[in-house]
Amino acid sequence: xxxxxxxxxxxxxxxxxxxxxxxxxxxxxxxxxxxxxxxxxxxxxxxxxxxxxxxxxxxxxxxxxxxxxxxxxxxxxxxxxxxxxxxxxxxxx
Numbered sequence: 001x002x003x004x005x006x007x008x009x010x011x012x013x014x015x016x017x018x019x020x021x022x023x024x025x026x027x028x029x030x031x032x033x034x035x036x037x038x039x040x041x042x043x044x045x046x047x048x049x050x051x052x053x054x055x056x057x058x059x060x061x062x063x064x065x066x067x068x069x070x071x072x073x074x075x076x077x078x079x080x081x082x083x084x085x086x087x088x089x090x091x092x093x
Contacts, residue, residue, distance in 0.1 A: 013081065020077045029069050036062035042073045 024042030031038045036059055039048040044067055051059055 016081050020081060024070075024074055024077060027073060029066065029073065031062060031066040031069055033062040033065050034058045038062050038066040040066040040070050042070055042077070044070045044074075 021043065025045075027042035028047060029040050029042070031040065034054060035052050036054050037048070037050040038046065040046050046063070046066070049059070049063075
């Protein structure tokens, strides 16, 4: 077992995680629900909200929908990295 090899794998995974984070920051999702428009990034930062005079409840529902979609995008990106993580953790037994 080569401990330096594992360090190299950890660095590689860290670099992949940072790349995924940058991709999520750059990705924008637009959600329209009940006449409310929300633009949110893949890392769950709200960029824009247009409410058109809607109620607080409708606004909250639209925000929750936008967050859910951004979480789905993040989960897909993280699944791309999970293969490397499983291999590394298996070698650390």
